[in-house]
Amino acid sequence: MxxxxxxxxxxxxxxxxxxxxxxxxxxxxxxxxxxxxxxxxxxxxxxxxxSSEDQAKKESASFGAAVAVFPNGLHPLYALGLREAVESASLPLDIISFWKSPTASSTPHYEYGTIDHPTWSHGLQSDAxxxxxxxxxxxxxxxxxxxxxxxxxxxxxxxxxxxxxxxxxxxxxxxxxxxxxxxxxxxxxxxxxxxxxxxxxxxxxxxxxxxxDFMHQTGFYGISKGFPYDKDVSSRATIGIWLDRGMLASAPVPGDKIRWDLVLPEKEAPPASRAVVDTPKSEGKFPWESAILPSAYSHDSSVEILQKHMNAFHPAAGTIGNLLENAEQIIRTPLRQxxxxxxxxxxxxxxxxxxxxxxxxxxxxxxxxxxxxxxxxxxxxxxxxxxxxxxxxxxxxxxxxxxxxxxxxxxxxxxxxxxxxxxxxxxxWFWRWVRDFVSRWFPVGYNYKNDPKAKDPWPLDARFNVDR
Missing domain, CATH: 3.50.50.60 (FAD/NAD(P)-binding domain)
Structure with a gap:
């Protein structure tokens, strides 16, 4: 036996x-x-x-501050009996709001619209x-x-x-x-x-x-505090903002916090290593500089890039600069695939x-x-x-x-x-044209939860089990 x-x-x-x-x-x-x-x-x-603070910093430095988990990833967790624990430690991705903003200014910004329950799974009865x-x-x-x-x-x-x-x-x-x-x-x-x-x-x-492979992109990942989660759409929504080059995505997480990712084009990667080449500074031109964790990039180069994006619009925080001012931690990493x-x-x-x-x-x-x-x-x-x-x-x-x-x-x-x-x-110019064209076709105003015929799209439709 x-x-x-x-x-x-x-x-x-x-x-x-x-x-x-x-x-x-x-x-x-x-x-x-x-x-x-x-x-x-x-x-x-x-x-x-x-301590929770030290642990969060170690986690962020290696893997990013926060994550989204969609129905295909939630199904195995729920099958393991973790649904209650997952739901108590997370917030639902029940609204997505799409925007466009200049990089150097908060105006003129433009809202494409919102989608309700865009990742809702009828079978799982859950949002991402x-x-x-x-x-x-x-x-x-x-x-x-x-x-x-x-x-x-x-x-x-x-x-x-x-x-x-x-x-x-x-x-x-x-x-x-x-x-x-x-x-x-x-x-x-x-x-x-x-x-x-x-x-x-x-x-x-x-x-x-x-x-x-280096994909000619760099990513800044942050967690910012002091943004209450309430009935206001801007505080509840997962937000995507097209910038002149690159984008910012953000979402609320428990504890009146916002997780945010600023992803930008980059010509060359830092040395192919995870070695720390710089240390955080307790003092600098901006108070948020101390939140930048050591990485393969120099501290000063990260500050310079973030400074250029401080005035870009954000519907919940006002500007990216307000996210920076309230940041608990910021990690920068070259993006590879x-x-x-x-x-x-x-x-x-x-x-x-x-x-x-x-x-x-x-x-x-x-x-x-x-x-x-x-x-x-x-x-x-x-x-x-x-x-x-x-x-x-x-x-x-x-x-x-x-x-x-x-x-x-x-x-x-x-x-x-x-x-x-x-x-x-x-x-x-080609990808900017494609981006603007595709953005016109966002299904804004649609509510997937209210549509009983809505099916989980690929790859969210996968349901893997140990016992098949």
Whole structure:
């Protein structure tokens, strides 16, 4: 019987969103829980030992301040019994408001209109949500721990070694090591696990294939406080603003806060590293400069760009400058995108999920949702494999099936993200013309919740389950 089989140790590198979601899927299914023992490993300190402010800053510096989760990502969370927790920690994306504003001035600005419940799912009876990333991560970690997940914090990885029977030895910088039966990389766009897979596949091309492609965009991500959420449309709406070049998107999150993303064209990327090259300043020309977290960019270059956008219009805050003045944190990052091939996200008993498997532009809106999908599909493939007569020490059939299923969907989403990203940047006369033309066709005034015939569009219509 399955219960008599020794549990396989699953080393999950990265305790962001996809990693805890995968651990939770393993522990929530009786058969998988009897076969696998998930262990989350992360190079950061245990978030439960940090103040909420310090934790939020660490989260933002690595992954962005807040995220949107759409019905395709919400379905697995709700199936795990987390609906009440999700809804209490988030705000619904129930109104979208579209605008246009000059970059250097708040006038003349123009409103295209609003759409009610644009992401409403009749089947799920839910809108998409906006949630601070740290809140979503805490929720998943809490649930995983309550169901028996083990964790190791402050563990910086030196490298990996292939072992017998598909096992992998993890070597840490502190001199310790750990051997796992299944290695899952949920360690983001600059994944060390992906580097290991690529090196095993072809060491001559590993370095070239590892780095995501720079998409000539830079992103500023912020959380600003002091904006009450009430019945006024401007305070409740998820807002999109076309600027002369680039765009600003914002949405309310719990705690009278606004999450905002300022995405702009950029000719060259900073050095291909996540190394911090500058430190925040406690004093500067503007009081909000201290909210800018260290990144691969110089502090002064970030201030210069933000200063140029201070006077642009924002319907809830008045101007972007008011968002800056009330910012708790601001992180800037170069925007990259790449969908790795099936053989590049799996090798032996090693697989990738989340941004480690595919990194997409924020214009996809699906980074978090696809990570949750990955966790669900990978668990489903392991469940199918456990019921087969195949060698249970060799997990390759399950991992290969997972990779084959996920890559085509990722490629399609990345294509959509590229097109919407080009529209948003409007960095040539052609894309500015296309953007203005498309904007005339926004279905303003429409309410999807009131239309019983409205169907979830792709990719929001996907419903992944562990038990199929």
């Amino acid at each position: 399955a219960a008599s089989v020794p549990q396989k140790l699953v080393g999950i590198i990265g305790a962001g969103i996809a990693g805890p979601a995968f651990a939770l899927q393993l522990l929530s299914h009786p058969r998988l829980a009897s076969l696998y023992r998930p262990l989350l490993l992360d190079k950061t300190p245990d978030p439960s030992t940090l 949500i906006n949630i601070e990333r740290s809140a979503l991560r805490d929720m998943l970690l809490k649930a995983a721990r309550e169901r028996g997940c083990e964790t190791m914090w402050d563990k910086k990885i030196k490298g990996f070694e292939e072992q017998d029977k598909g096992a992998t030895k993890i070597n840490f910088e502190d001199g310790s090591d750990l051997t796992v039966d299944l290695l899952v990389g949920a360690d983001g766009g600059y994944s060390m696990v992906r580097k290991y897979i690529l090196d095993k596949r072809d060491p001559a091309t590993a370095e070239k294939r590892w780095l995501p 790449r969908v790795w091939k099936a053989k590049e996200i799996q090798y032996g008993n090693v697989a990738l999920i989340g941004d480690a498997a595919r990194l997409m532009l924020p214009s996809s809106g699906q980074g978090t949702g696809f990570g949750i999908e990955d966790a669900t599909v990978l668990a489903a493939k392991l469940l199918e494999h456990s019921k087969s007569s195949a060698d249970q020490n060799d997990l390759r059939p399950a991992l290969e099936a997972y990779a084959r299923e996920r890559v085509p969907r990722s490629k399609k989403m990345a294509t959509v993200a590229w097109v919407t990203g080009k529209l948003a940047m409007a960095d040539s």
